[in-house]
Amino acid sequence: MPRDGLVRSVPALTLLAMLGPVLAGLWGTVLPALGHLPAAGETGLSGAPFARLLDWPGLPRAIWLSLGTGLAATLISLGIVALIVAGWWGTPAFRALERALSPLLSVPHAAAAFGLAFLIAPSGWIARVVSPALTGWDRPPDWLIVNDPWGLSLIAGLVAKEVPFLLLMTLAALGQSDGARSLRVAQALGYGRVTGWLKCVFPRVYAQIRLPVFVVLVFGMSVVDVAVILGPTTPATLSVQIVRWMNDPDLALRMTAAAGALLQLALVLGALCLWWLGERAAARLGRAAVLRGGRGWADPALRAGGLLAGAVSALAMLAGIAALFLWSVAGFWGFPDALPEAYSLRTWTRAAPGMADALADTALVALAATALALMLVLGCLEAEHRSGRALTRRGLWLIYLPLLLPQTAFLPGLQTLLLGIGADTGRAPVIAAHLVFVLPYVFLSLGDPWRAWDVRHGRIAAALGAGPWRVLWTVRLPMLLRPVLTAAAVGIAVSVGQYLPTLLIGGGRVATLTTEAVALASGGDRRAIGAYGVAQTAAALLPFAVALVVPTLVWRNRRGLHG
Amino acid sequence: MADGLILEALRITRHGAPLVALDRAIAPGEVLTVMGPSGVGKSTLLAAITGTLAPGFRAEGRIWLDGQDITRTPPHLRRVGILFQDDLLFPHLNVAENLAFGLRPGGTRPDRLSRIEAALDEIGLPGYGPRDPATLSGGQKARVALMRMLLSEPCTLLLDEAFGGLDAALRQQMRALVFDRARDRRLPVLMVTHDAEDAAAAGGEIVRLG
């Protein structure tokens, strides 16, 4: 094959786009954390930033919150997913659940969190539906459900959002392991389906979804937008506090923020070590259980529990989005009424001008970042194909790296660096920052279908006289239209949902639907929040609809492409 | 060098270990049949000739086609046609477009369209141009794949168990179709097969590998 300089340079370029900002950001965090921040008139080495961090009275609690919410959310999500799949995989109930959960994957975290808040708050939809009949309330009770000091609603919000993610990852992994036959063998040996699945399929599947599980853990420990909406306030989680320090007019507090960012990084690494120990312990327990040979007396309860938990998490998200929508079109809606008294479009007309601006920024950033990501990923996959060198394990870790480091650990540093060179404004840096997070997801989404393509189609095309570029453009891309569009939709959804990169790197000058929505959190204007939440969800979901419909239309007369 | 396909001391190694070797000349219009147990490297041998060896495999020696050394030529410039057991029609193109993909570039649009229509006639599928390949029968797909390859005007023909997926009657029909076309066009043919009847029908020399 002809040496192709352009294609060969793409993997290096991709790594640079993905890891460059991460490394620069970490560097930009270390310096101020050690007392070097010329912008604030401080140079040299000092322990002052860490001293000030330790002086913050909320620190111990913030640390425990970060660890506790992250670990709990990950464990619960993984447990629910394992039980659903173990108990129901291959049944109609499972397919229904899968169909309900898949679109929820792309709902932005902030919208999901607002939806949950609208459901479970003392004046939320659930309370309204059961009041006053069951509770006797005619005023919302004075309970702190949302923003509870234990972070329980934060955990719930994370679980609802991560169950669809882990479920889809598990399904992809299942496609590659021979789970169905193993389960049949286990059942023939007298095992119940949950126990049989957990003992003989889960270990294989877990090995494949390990990195996504780590992503969930890191995300849960360091998330900002969900924690602002659902998390405790006095004190807030460490990540939220870091962002507050970053946004303080007093530049010196950025050094405290940097120290906090390093602490956050250390916490995440510590939690990953803890998780790793947990994996080993679980493996030992699992081996012991295999040796005991128990056939699963608790199976029926586990099955029911898995289905219930899965259904509740899917319903909570769907009902939450419905609640957002209701509020956005609600006229007067007094407390114990289950539905608004009147409906109006006033909220939408009032929000329209600002929302149009936010939508334009959202679309620009998302489309630009996704287009760049698609070009880079297609280049990488084509280079992989032409050179015949498949992605290694280490390569996979590199792709996951931006998702395995807490955003709060390197984005503040990146902002400080950009500020230092006067490049902290405008959309280009925001697009570059989004690209860091869009790239891994686009890569992961497109990689498998791209590699699953029967390369003999390419050989035949070459034998018919088509060069590598013609094969790419006229055979491979058209045949893979559906996965390419799906990967683009994933990229757009990821970009639409980004909060911290837009907030910090945009320096307040780039306002997307997500930053605008989260900014409304403190105000408590439910109607505006509802409208922005719905807009955000629509912006993330619409591309998936396009990815679903376009190939169906384009290839409506091609049965071979609807596997 | 003479016309035809000449494999000059062709040796294929996998990660340095020898896999198959062949030193043969196939004259225009002749068929060389290669047989051997599964896994000896028959498909790999053909991949070396088309220039699409999988990573880890290396070919030594030389490949000549009609007097030209194609050992280092990129696959799409070799003019080596190949048929697999699977038809591998492009699922996103209709039957006519699949043929158009194979047809050598050049000529006006109406001219190309009429050549495609004539080609469809020749394989007994007149009017099948707008059809989705997924809606054809196995035998029809095999004929379209053959015609697509012939339209690219290859200088040699490689068959990798090309008749393997067809039932006995269809198999005979396809064999006749392929060998007649190859003889008419004076193409050297290298056929890999498991089937002794294929070998007998080809009538040429038989090499056993492994």
Ligand SMILES: Nc1ncnc2c1ncn2[C@@H]1O[C@H](COP(=O)(O)OP(=O)(O)OP(=O)(O)O)[C@@H](O)[C@H]1O
């Ligand atoms: N893409 C590949 N990567 C690695 N090894 C391969 C690849 N393709 C084939 N092999 C190996 O090379 C050897 C030869 O394979 P090849 O497909 O040429 O056999 P074959 O003679 O055509 O067998 P069959 O009659 O079953 O088609 C086998 O051991 C096979 O496992």
Ligand SMILES: [Mg+2]
């Ligand atoms: Mg073979």
